[in-house]
Amino acid sequence: MRLLRSFLLVLTLAVLSLPLTGQVWAEDAAVAAVNYEDWERTAARAEDELETKDPSDERLDELRGQLADWRGALSTAQTANAARIATVKEQIAALGPAPAEGETEAEELSARRKELADRLVVLQAPGIAAEEAYQRADGLIREIDRVMRERQADALLRLWPSPVNPANWPEAAVGFSDTLMRLWYETTEAWADPHARDRLVDNLPLIVLLLGVWAGLAIYARRWIDVYAERLQLRGGALRRRILAVVASLGLVVVPVLGVVALTSALRATGLLGEVGTRLNDALPVLGFVISFAAWLGLRAFPRQQEAGAMLPLPPERRAEGRFWSVVMGLTVAAEILRSRAMDPQEYSEATTAVMSLPILIVGGIALWRMGQVLRQARDGTAQPNYVLTLLSLIAQAIGVIGVGGPILAAIGYVAAANAIIFPAIISLALITVIFILQRLIADFWAMALIRRGSSEAEASTDGLVPVLAGFALTLLSLPVFALVWGARYSDLTELWTRFREGFQMGETRISPTDFLVFVLIFLAGYAVTRLIQGALRTTILPKTSMDRGGQTALVAGVGYVGIFLAALVAIRATGIDLSGLAIVAGALSVGIGFGLQNIVQNFVSGIILLVERPVSEGDWVEVGGVQGIVKSISVRSTKVQTFDRTMVIVPNADFVSQQVKNWTRFSLAGRLVVPVNVAYGTDTRLVEKILGEIAEAQPLAILNPPPAVAFTGFGPDALTFEIRVILRDVNFGSQVRTEINHQIIERFAVAGIEIPAAQSDVTLRNVDEIVRALSLVGGARPLAEMGGQADAAPAAAAVIREKDESG
Structure with a gap:
């Protein structure tokens, strides 16, 4: 080969x-x-x-x-x-x-x-x-x-000697004592060297100074920073307090680490450190950072003073427990680092390593299990848990299982497997906490920016779209870190990125992320150019032409559709995407898509017809399908009609093409107004006709050619009916003209003594005797003669009924 x-x-x-x-x-x-x-x-x-x-x-x-x-x-x-x-x-x-x-x-x-x-x-x-x-x-x-x-x-999956087997304990004790003896012998040998003692004496002032710095930073400075961070939470607005508290609390990590660095420098300046001592001394800054950072995460996740709307709604005793177990997790990781630095280079046996690792793994497992209990209570104590609390509950269950299973695996002998799940779980929990802190910090900064731009505190919510997208981006960026924590190699990530950049095959073309990026950039550029052209047409060019508003809207919309189509076409051409391989699939799916999207396609085609033929334009007063109002906008799928009670109705474009549409103002604003009028019987009808005609002709919006007309339409049950029929120059003012006409009718009829009748009803009782006889059967009814005859029978019968009701 x-x-x-x-x-x-x-x-x-x-x-x-x-x-x-x-x-x-x-x-x-x-x-x-x-x-x-x-x-x-x-x-x-x-x-x-x-x-x-x-x-x-x-x-x-x-x-x-x-x-x-x-x-x-x-x-x-x-x-x-x-x-x-x-x-x-x-x-x-x-x-x-x-x-x-x-x-x-x-x-x-x-x-x-x-x-x-x-x-x-x-x-x-x-x-x-x-x-x-x-x-x-x-x-x-x-x-x-x-x-x-x-x-x-x-x-x-390698099975080590069981650390719970007492037979392995003496060997582990020998290894541990050997490490201590190595450290002791190195120090005593250095002390026995006169030159080393001379260097120690010479560096003694520097050593004392560095030890003082370490003590001050580790004891007093930390306490001051803690108190200052708590005071900041009581000043200013909620957003400002949270941001300043986070920034100030970072000193709880930086200051102790600086103190440990000073301690490391002091120990190095003594000149008494050997090989093992140097390894341990070099690890001290890392240990100080791990412990301080774990304590800081616990303080941020479980604050002493909890504000309203906290992410983890917990009582004070549970928050204190959460802070305690956070520190324990940091101490567990620090203890494992210290053990590996001190003993792994000596290449002790697997039994020694297993026995020395077991206590650390047990403490780490207990801390994970208890932390899971605390996180689960945050969800159980909430009436309506949100998505974040539900996710934290799942994480709590997972770390609880790891906290129990890890020490059991280590006790059996699978020490490497126990290490591979307990410590990554602790680090992952810390990383999740960091993500939540950063997301909350970004949300607070975004809310403050909105407030500075003039938004109110209610509008500047920390749960807006930008903070959510920021949290999503942080989660995506942290995925490689999680992979490395759980055992992935750096080469695995680079290989995955290489495969991602190579893309995938589509027909005869290989599509890569770079092609997608080029497609998006070219399409966005074409879309931006299209919008610029539409804006120029809408605001600068078309208003100076004689084209009506509906035609202008149709032209601008057509330019937008053509521009978007060309932008997509140019972007596909520029990226070299070959879509011929999708022709068969597209043909097979076209039938199903046609049935599933036939209403959408129908409305789309109807929208194009409306924009081209323009039977309806923006600003028209239309009536379609029982909806009457003013057309506000026409899109490719639907038309927005604002009714006269100020509600917006979305009407499918197919209704404007397939149904009968009444357009009051499309071709002319002129329209007829009909006002009905009733007068009492016996009124002089010629006088009424004259007065109504004068009122109609006196309206400013009335067209005099043809002139307004007054029609005597007939005889109603209670009145004589007339109608004023007048054509207005602008039918949009029909309600105002109708109101003015009615006012003038009242005024002129009052002067002329013309009555506008009100509807009335006469009730005649034909069977009064039967009613009285029925009342007499009840008892206590007076004879008909006492009631005053048939004319007064009804009131008298009513009086008898009231008497019976009052007597029970």
Whole structure:
């Protein structure tokens, strides 16, 4: 196989060295950007080590890095001569299809086709060679990743000597005492050296000063910062208090770490530290940071003074417990760092490491389990838990399981597996807390910015869109960190990013994130240009023309649709996306989409018809489907109509095309107004007609040609009916004109003594005797003669009924 690859490589180089016929291409001299001889040696060495040797993890990482560099160079080399290849292919296509078997073509065309085909082969040779080498490098990288993953899995599942077995305790005690004795012997040997004692005496003032700085920063400064941060929470507005409190509380991390650095410098200045002492001394700043940072996270997550709307609604005793277990987690991580720095370089046995790690793992498991209990109470104590509390409840359950299962695994002997779940769980919990703190800080800054711009505190909510998007972005950015915490290698992340950049295949085109970015940028640029053109047409150009408002709206909307379509087309063309492969799928889905979206398509087509034919325009007074109002806007799917009671109705465009539409103002603002009038019987009808005619002609908006008319329409049950029929120049003022006409009718009829009758009803009782007889059966009814006869029977009967009701 290796001989075959070498033969292909030599053949490719030979093809590259052939002179081109015709025009000399300048790019051919720069084709060999990759030194294939060096690549062959690197690939052969990697294959040899993977096949015949058992390289260490460090060596595998080194080989993988070299292969990854080569793969990147080969990936770039695959696109060599891409522009020239595309040009030659277009030239070959311009010559037309090749003749079928048994057919011939002109000699000039045949020679030109052969020349272009030879040129295409030469141009494609570097890309083919680079692709073959790329596949080889990619395969070697995959093999190395597989070997390293298998080693990692074997290490996690390896069964160590059980730390709970008393037989392993003496060996662990020997290892622990050996470490202490090493530290003691190093110190005593340094003290026995006169030169070391002289340096100690010389550096004694500096040592005392550094120790004083450490004591001051560790004891007093921390207390002052704590008190100052609590005071800030009582001043100013809520947003300002929270921001200042977070910034000030960072001193609880920085100041103790500076104090530990001073302590480390003081111990180093003594000159009494040996190998083990130096390792432990160098670890002190890390230990100080871990403990201080854990305490700070606990203080931010479980504050002493909790404000309204806190993320974790907990009682004071639970918050105090949360702060305590946060510090315990920090101490657990610090203890593991201290153990590994002191004992791992000595290469003690697995039994010693297991026994020494078990107490640390037990404390870490208890801290995780108790912290899970505290977080679950935050959700259980809320009547309506939100999404964040639900998510924290799931996290609490997970760390509770880890807190119980981790020490059990370590006690059985799976110490590496216990380490791989307990400490990542602690670090992940800290990282989640950091994300919540940063998201809340960004939300507070955003709310303050809105307040400075003039928004009220109620409008400047910290739960707006921007803070939510910021939290989402922080979560995405933290995913690689979570992966590293839980055992992923850096090379795994780089490999994932490489695969992501390579994209995916769509038809004959490979789509990469870069292509998506180019598509978005070009489309947004085209969209922005379209909006600028629409704005210029709407505000500058079209108002100076004689086109009506409806036509202007239709033209602006049409420009928008055409511009968006062209922007998408140009963006697809620029990214080189080949959509021909989706033609079959699109054809298969078109029927289903047609049935599912037929209403939307119908409304879309109707919207285009409305914008082109313009039977309805913005500002028209229309009536369609029982809805009457003013057209406010016309889009491709629906039309917004504002009714006269100031409500906005969304009417599908299909209703304007398929139903009967009454447009009061589209072609003319003139319209007829009809006002009915009733007068009492016996009124002089000629006088009424004259008065009504004068009132109609006196209206300023009335058109006098044709003149207003008064019609005597008939005889009603209670009155004589008339109608004033007048055509107004602007029907939009119909209600105002109707009101004025009614006012003048009242005034003129009062002067002329004309009565406007009110509706009345007469009730006649025909069976009065039967009613009285029925009342007498009840008892106490007086004779009909006493009631005053039939005329007064009804009132008398009513009186009798009232008497019976009052007597019970």
